[in-house]
Amino acid sequence: MSSPKRKPPTVKAKAPEEVNKKALVWIGAAIGVVIVAVTVLLLVSG
Template identity: 55%
Template structure:
């Protein structure tokens, strides 16, 4: 007899979503930081 596959608990799914959100926030923050640094370098070089 085959056993039915158990679904993961709701708490595990919520934790995975939180990790994805944290990674997305980190990526957005890094991208924003790179843009700010690039603009600062361009302002220093052109002045």
């Protein structure tokens, strides 16, 4: 009466997606900061 072994939930498959989302958020934030800095410098210098 041995029941078939159930595979553990695929947590490892979801991990890279979460990391990619975090990386995209960080890249987007960095680009946003750069754009704001450039516009501020242009306004101040102009």
